[in-house]
Amino acid sequence: MSERKSTGSRKPAVKIAAPRLRAELEQVVFTPDEINDEDRLLDLAFEDLDLSDLVAEHVELSGCRLTRCKLAGSELDKAILVDLVLEHCDLANARWSDAAATRVQVASSRLTGFAGPGITLQHVTVRDSVLDFSSFRFAKFVRTEFTDCRLQSADFVSADLSGTVFRRCDLTSAEFSQVTAKGAVFVDCTWEGARGIASLGGATIANSSPIDTLAVTLAMASALDITLGDPAEFGSGE
Numbered sequence: 001m002s003e004r005k006s007t008g009s010r011k012p013a014v015k016i017a018a019p020r021l022r023a024e025l026e027q028v029v030f031t032p033d034e035i036n037d038e039d040r041l042l043d044l045a046f047e048d049l050d051l052s053d054l055v056a057e058h059v060e061l062s063g064c065r066l067t068r069c070k071l072a073g074s075e076l077d078k079a080i081l082v083d084l085v086l087e088h089c090d091l092a093n094a095r096w097s098d099a100a101a102t103r104v105q106v107a108s109s110r111l112t113g114f115a116g117p118g119i120t121l122q123h124v125t126v127r128d129s130v131l132d133f134s135s136f137r138f139a140k141f142v143r144t145e146f147t148d149c150r151l152q153s154a155d156f157v158s159a160d161l162s163g164t165v166f167r168r169c170d171l172t173s174a175e176f177s178q179v180t181a182k183g184a185v186f187v188d189c190t191w192e193g194a195r196g197i198a199s200l201g202g203a204t205i206a207n208s209s210p211i212d213t214l215a216v217t218l219a220m221a222s223a224l225d226i227t228l229g230d231p232a233e234f235g236s237g238e
Contacts, residue, residue: 016143017123019083019103021063032074035059052090072110157196161203176200191215 025045032054035041039056043063054074062082072092081101086109093113101119106126114134122142126149135155145165153173161184170190177196181203188208191197197219207213 016125016145017103019063019085019105021065021083021085025063025065191219194219 022043025043027045027047030046030049030051032051035051035054035056037056038058038060040060040062041064042060044065046064046066046069048068049066050070051074052070052072054071054076056075056079057077058079059076060080060082061084062080064083065085066087066089068088069086070090071094072090074091074094074096076094076096076099079096079099081099081104084101084104086104086106089106089109091109091111091114093115094111095115096119097116098118099116099120100122101124102122104121104124106124106129108127109129111129111131111134114131116139117135117137118139119136120140120142121144124141124144125147126145127147128149130150131146131154132150132152133154134151136159137155137157139156139159141159141161141164143163145167146169147165147167148169149166150170151166151174152170153175154171155175156179157175158178160180162180163183165185165187166189167187168189169186171186171194172190173193173195175195176199179196179199181200184200184203186203186205188206192215194215197216205216207216
């Protein structure tokens with residue numbers, strides 16, 4: 001009988017499709033007043049633009065690259081984002097309700113206080129970015145990965161995190177109540193003060209640091225109302 005090689009318990013990496021951009025994009029200059037509801041912005045390059053406080057509905061951004069752009073405080077309701085790259089952008093306190101993002105990359109950007117209630121993310125990567133106090137309530141994540149991100153006090157209440165990967169992320173005081181997390185993976189994340197962690201049933205948590213492993217244990221025990229004691233406090237039983 002031939003021997004079957006053991007594959008171990010290693011999980012296959014989540015394959016995330018990259019944005020599909022043309023080699024040459026048209027360089028444009030816009031002000032917030034020049035972007036209106038239902039505009040379609042296709043195959044464009046935005047650099048060093050201040051689009052703070054932009055307010056629009058059903059805008060489509062497709063095949064675009066945004067570099068060092070300011071979108072802080074913007075409100076894009078039901079935006080359609082396809083094949084998009086955002087690098088060194090500022091989205092602090094932006095609110096993109098019910099947006100749909102497909103094949104999007106975000107890198108080295110500021111999303112402090114970003115709100116994406118009901119947003120759908122498919123084939124999205126977020127790297128080296130700050131998302132403290134961000135909110136993704138009722139969001140749906142499909143093949144999404146956060147890498148080296150700070151998500152302190154981020155709010156994922158009732159979000160669907162199935163299959164999402166968090167790698168080396170700071171989840172201090174993040175809120176996970178009522179999430180769906182089957183297949184989600186958390187690798188070497190910081191968990192101190194995380195809430196709602198009992199909702200992460202079906203997820204995989206892998207920490208190489210004993211300190212972070214202890215933080216997960218403490219958070220889980222607190223969520224389940226379990227008291228962790230010292231055996232010495234209960235005597236030898238003899």
